[in-house]
Amino acid sequence: MSTTASLFTELVRVRHSPRQFRPTPLSPADIRGVLEDAQTAPSNSNTQPWTVHVVSGAARDALSKELLKAYEDGRDSADFTGDYGDGVYLERSYQHGARVYGARGIAHSDMEGRHEVIRENLRFYDAPHVALLFMPQLGDGVRTAGDIGMYAQNFLLSLTARGFHGIPQAVLGVYADTVRASLGVRDDLKLLFGISFGIGDKTSPMYDIGMGRIPLQQSVVLHDTPGVLDEQ
Template sequence: MTTSTTPLVDLLRSRYSVRKFLPTPMSAADIRGVLEDAQTSPSNSNTQPWAVHVVSGAARDAISGGMLRAHEEGRTSSDFTFGYGDGLYASRAQHHGATLYEALGVARSDVEGRNDVVRDNLRFYGAPHAAFLFMPLLGDGVRTAGDIGMYAQTFLLSLTARGFHGIPQTILGMYADVVREVLGVPEELKLLFGISFGTADPAAKVNELRMHRLPMEQSVVFHDEPAWGRG
């Protein structure tokens, strides 16, 4: 029976989402290394459907500015529907929001404070880089989106392994038209979400936040349970 951990297990359990970055850019070699790692991700029939646009500098600033203007004008342009229903998953999302706002010191009644949190999202939490994950709409899109999710996880783990951090942000996908216009991305590619990434700010209290994960037993059902402890 295996009792010791491996570097991969340590890596998996040390990854977390950063919500305050230092402005220091990563080197081109480091970014390329992360992207090459992510390129090894599995996909359905090896279709490798990810189309990834990485922005830094002026391109990053142009997209952030466009999203902020759209937000202030109440304009969104999601390529996919969004919601949690009204049951279990909505409850989990609400708990996540309450935990985050509490960590940020933003009261439920503080409308402007909550709006500032949204703006911070659209500024990439100060990260010097962001990756936008586009996909072709094949069939109903579900399998393709699953492939993009595996790509994103590999991307995030590679960042962590190299001493950097990232955060996947659904909200960035809510301004797909802004991103497409700035980057010249064709309409047939749909924006699923974005990842802000760089170096975590070690002095930011919000980066001490670790979100709760459910016990495995609440997500997994065993059939013909393996004989743990035998052999």
């Protein structure tokens, strides 16, 4: 393996999603660098369909306050569904939830504790910055969402390469109308998700709870590509 490949492998495999951040803001130069890296993402026919709102400081605090109010009032306004079906994907989401609540010491029956986990999401896990990723309405939206996924991965890996951290948060998209109203975003731009980012708090048990990944054999099908999935 070349040195460059080795560095990338290390980078992509150490990236994780902290659920607790230090309040220290990143420098303008660092944020710009991350945005410039993210901007190099590929997109269908080079449409570059992402519109990204980066929110910090007093604006961040105000947005969090509005999100928390929307949550307490039950004012969901998601632009996209969050249905995982009734099979393996739903089971994985349950496993994810169990790990998150378990790391917090929250029992399944502790409804107030579970509500507080959602509030922590809406406080951006105390991260000093949040990027909200919006997309235009183009066709059925699938290609556009895929493009923004690649943008987001660039964003996250750039943070990791610079010694910072980020966590994608689909729950922010559940309150799309609230976010649009707070930030003055036009209605035809749909909120896919947000990324809270900054410096992860290594002293917190929520810094890295180790989600893990399924084996390649469960997600990859090979056609005339021998040896790839052989036991190492």
